[in-house]
Amino acid sequence: MISRLVIAGTSSHVGKTTVTVGLIRALRAHGLRVAVFKCGPDYLDPTYHARAAGTTCHNLDGWMMGREAVIETFLRASGDADIAVIEGVMGLYDGASPTGDEGSTAEIAKWLDAPVVLVCDASGMARSIVPLSRGFEAYDRNLRLAGIICNRIGSRGHLELLRTAMAGSLPVLGGLPNEDTLVFPERHLGLQTATANVVPDRILSAWGERIAAWCDLDAIMALAQDAPACASIEAPAVVTPCCRIGLAFDEAFHFYYEDNLRRLEYLGAKLVRFSPIHDERLPEVNGLYFGGGYPEVHAEPLSQNDSMRKAVAAFASDGKPIYGECGGLMYLSSGIRTLDGRLHEMVGLIPGEAVMRDRLQALGYVEVETQDTTLLGPSGLRFRGHQFRYSDFHLRSDVDHLYTIRRSRSGEVLREGYRVGNTLASYVHAHWASNPLVAQGFVQACLTQAGKMS
Secondary structure, three states: OOEEEEEEEOOOOOOHHHHHHHHHHHHHHOOOOEEEEEEOOOOOHHHHHHHHHOOOEEEEOHHHHOHHHHHHHHHHHHOOOOEEEEEOOOOOOOOOOOOOOOOOHHHHHHHOOOOEEEEEEOOOOOOOHHHHHHHHHHHOOOOOEEEEEEEEEOOHHHHHHHHHHOOOOOOEEEEEEOOHHHOOOEEOOEEOOOOOOOOOHHHHHHHHHHHHHHEOHHHHHHHHHOOOOOOOOOOOOOOOOOEEEEEEOOOOEEEOOHHHHHHHHHOOEEEEEEOOOOOOOOOOOOEEEEOEEOOOOOHHHHHHOHHHHHHHHHHHHOOOOEEEEOHHHHHHEEEEEOOOOOEEEOOOOEEEEEEEOOOOOEEEEEEEEEOOOEOOEOOOOEEEEEEEEOEEEEEOOOOEEEEEEEEOOOOOEEEEEEEEOOEEEEOOEEEHHHOOHHHHHHHHHHHHHHHHHO
């Protein structure tokens, strides 16, 4: 029996993350162990959930992962918790398609049979909340919309006005006032990563106190406890580590899907974190994995760490496997040109320049098919992922383009996936639940290298 609750929104930017973080902290103050999840492909909101809960946050993405992997990830990550809190993506019914559930919060809520609490921006609103909530409730009767939280209210009197208007409709479980001093900081990709220096713990705790003071926490917990029983799953077999993969992890690189990392570990890879900013040399590993993040923000210290850049280049010259995604591609390139026009020299494995722009260059789901054997596996391998970037890439010379990428929304097809030697890099943030053979291929490439070294 897993008590669980989905925190959804009427749209983006209504305060789902604030409500979720506050609820997590309020539940922990009650002595509960909270498992945390984020619907969709986002890397940033999970850093807030992880800080609030003191545990890893897992993404649940219907389009990239599929139903079986979503349920398996949820069950495995919430098995030891007292309650699971799942934050939605965009508005409740928004997703990969304008006509269906795919990739939406509603899809995840139905797959997990979880009650949904709807967050709305109630500023400047009174009786109008009634048709708003009734429309969401009536739109899909297969979804259990259990209550509403009114964000950005003006006062306790405003909250009571909303409760009176909603009599006979969804229960108003509470609200949150505007708190300008507690707003989470943002930058070009959305919220800033919730490191302790960016989001002090006092802010997370303050939102927990606001939830406890302004919301009916007992009613919220009762809704979560009313969720039906879940199926059980077998724990994965324990595998003896058979290769070592260096995982770039610091201020510049920290966008990873936890499910991808766990898949590598289940296959026998030991993940060894290192910092391209702070470390002078690489750890003893058989392969390297550079995820996404903010290399453009930290371009100067990345460029100045000449010993690390040379170590990565030497690793590649020895034919060892290197895989990069988005920010990883930018770091493995010849250089990053920031918005001020400066070019910061990078590793130089992919002969091209990542040029930052002041507006989005790509956003949305993509499907990849490999056109040749790569370190991820054989030709014809298909998997799904997501792009969200403010840079574009200017090649300086011919390079193998081994990905055919189809954009989900437009159907546009383009070539990407740059390979030089045994280095493969792309702007795509891949989710390997869409094809578990991808993780197997990468581990096998690292195992082959480990065999050469033994």
